[in-house]
Amino acid sequence: DTEVTQTPKHLVMGMTNKKSLKCEQHMGHRAMYWYKQKAKKPPELMFVYSYEKLSINESVPSRFSPECPNSSLLNLHLHALQPEDSALYLCASSQHANLGDRGVYGYTFGSGTRLTVV
Amino acid sequence: GIQVEQSPPDLILQEGANSTLRCNFSDSVNNLQWFHQNPWGQLINLFYIPSGTKQNGRLSATTVATERYSLLYISSSQTTDSGVYFCAVGYKLIFGSGTRLLVRP
Numbered sequence: 001d002t003e004v005t006q007t008p009k010h011l012v013m014g015m016t017n018k019k020s021l022k023c024e025q026h027m028g029h030r031a032m033y034w035y036k037q038k039a040k041k042p043p044e045l046m047f048v049y050s051y052e053k054l055s056i057n058e059s060v061p062s063r064f065s066p067e068c069p070n071s072s073l074l075n076l077h078l079h080a081l082q083p084e085d086s087a088l089y090l091c092a093s094s095q096h097a098n099l100g101d102r103g104v105y106g107y108t109f110g111s112g113t114r115l116t117v118v
Numbered sequence: 119g120i121q122v123e124q125s126p127p128d129l130i131l132q133e134g135a136n137s138t139l140r141c142n143f144s145d146s147v148n149n150l151q152w153f154h155q156n157p158w159g160q161l162i163n164l165f166y167i168p169s170g171t172k173q174n175g176r177l178s179a180t181t182v183a184t185e186r187y188s189l190l191y192i193s194s195s196q197t198t199d200s201g202v203y204f205c206a207v208g209y210k211l212i213f214g215s216g217t218r219l220l221v222r223p
Contacts, residue, residue, distance in 0.1 A: 042204055042213035088159050109161040
């Protein structure tokens, strides 16, 4: 079992649907992340929430929107997705992060949500 | 941005063999981590190693920050070591393209 819990594990949705992916951690980490991973590719960062501040990968389309209700929860809202958005979506948290490039360690990943858009 | 390159891209080993995986990065970083992704997609953090050497059982890692590379050593490999090994740098975790390892019984 992982200390970062993602639900659901699998999701099939149509292009007109609205769905949400959920991520929860109880390790007291102050930074949480969403990554997207296509088959046979490395994960790519989509969003970072660190100390209640959002950092966005500018290449991520607006049909993905993150929400951080509190420091333990991170949701990813999905709307009007395209088939090419089908991928493994990974949530992670870390013990420390700031918006510079210092002092980050202890990443823990969830087991992912495998999303298929039809 | 920082470039991260891993080699070899693919590796096939017989059970019990040793191997060395390499990660080169193009700029100085103060965060480097090694991950193992199993066939079900779970990413496991193996080492946080911005510099120096660490060991955990059959695995060890060395990072030479001044020369911008890191090495992951796997000794006495087992079939459960199969999967993809990634190095990643920076607080935003820029991943290398990975080394796909298959350990045969």
